[in-house]
Amino acid sequence: xxxxxxxxxxxxxxxxxxxxxxxxxxxxxxxxxxxxxxxxxxxxxxxxxxxxxxxxxxxxxxxxxxxxxxxxxxxxxxxxxxxxxxxxxxxxxxxxxxxxxxxxxxxxxxxxxxxxxxxxxxxxxxxxxxxxxxxxxxxxxxxxxxxxxxxxxxxxxxxxxxxxxxxxxxxxxxxxxxxxxxxxxxxxxxxxxxxxxxxxxxxxxxxxxxxxx
Numbered sequence: 001x002x003x004x005x006x007x008x009x010x011x012x013x014x015x016x017x018x019x020x021x022x023x024x025x026x027x028x029x030x031x032x033x034x035x036x037x038x039x040x041x042x043x044x045x046x047x048x049x050x051x052x053x054x055x056x057x058x059x060x061x062x063x064x065x066x067x068x069x070x071x072x073x074x075x076x077x078x079x080x081x082x083x084x085x086x087x088x089x090x091x092x093x094x095x096x097x098x099x100x101x102x103x104x105x106x107x108x109x110x111x112x113x114x115x116x117x118x119x120x121x122x123x124x125x126x127x128x129x130x131x132x133x134x135x136x137x138x139x140x141x142x143x144x145x146x147x148x149x150x151x152x153x154x155x156x157x158x159x160x161x162x163x164x165x166x167x168x169x170x171x172x173x174x175x176x177x178x179x180x181x182x183x184x185x186x187x188x189x190x191x192x193x194x195x196x197x198x199x200x201x202x203x204x205x206x207x208x209x210x211x212x213x
Contacts, residue, residue: 030196038182038198041109042080047071049080060163061086064180071182079156080182081163087177089167089207097130099208100166102143109182109198117144118204126208127153129161136161149189156187157203166207176206 025033042049047069055062055072062070062082071080092098102125107114117123125143129136138153140146145153164177181201185192188199 027196034185034196034198037109038080038184041182041198041200042071045069047080049073071180074159077156077159077187078184079159079187081160082180083160083163084178084180084202085175086163087165087167087205088169088174089165091164092129092131092136092161092166094131094133097128098166099141100127100129101125101206101208102127102145102203104145104201104203107200109200115144115148118202127205129153129158131161134162145189149191152189154183154187154189154192156181156183157201159187160203160205164205166205168207168209176204178202178204 041047048071050058050062050070050072052072052075060083062072064070064082064084069082071082073080103118103123104125105114105116105118117125123144125145126141127138128141129138136158138158139151140153141151159181160177160179164179166177167174169176179202181203183192183199183201185196185198188197191197192199
């Protein structure tokens with residue numbers, strides 16, 4: 001009788017271990033799942049992906065007019081980027097450090113949950129950014145991103161600064177820069193990198209007013 005009970009217990013333990021092994025996702029599995037999710041998101045959003053050579057031939061612009069939805073795939077980062085507006089002002093200069101006002105929408109590509117700060121005019125994140133040659137570093141000093149994920153700015157957010165201006169509107173025709181991004185976990189915030197989650201963003205950048213001007 002005891003031998004029968006021990007045999008049954010052994011089978012139960014073996015079965016539990018088998019289920020646990022089958023449920024375990026490797027990092028490779030998670031990356032494949034992420035790639036598939038991004039591909040499905042691109043298809044569902046009717047996005048046309050162009051390569052960096054076409055992006056260069058288009059003078060580093062993407063077509064975001066009605067009926068067009070171009071994103072460029074950037075090989076080094078794995079980020080997909082659409083420049084909706086290059087923006088007024090000028091690019092961040094080598095050796096420069098400044099504060100930017102940031103409004104954004106963040107959507108998880110897996111489940112469409114999101115956070116945002118683009119509804120109320122007085123709700124804005126502040127990001128301190130600096131440039132040294134071709135390297136950009138930044139941190140959140142206040143706002144929803146800081147309170148949710150900490151001070152570190154996702155690397156994917158810094159990719160557009162090679163191609164956009166950061167200024168403040170000084171006339172009715174001036175517009176601040178706006179980009180849309182698909183950011184893989186390797187270029188994302190702490191949650192993205194920890195759980196291998198991809199995110200979609202719409203972001204505007206505006207230079208914070210310098211009271212000394």
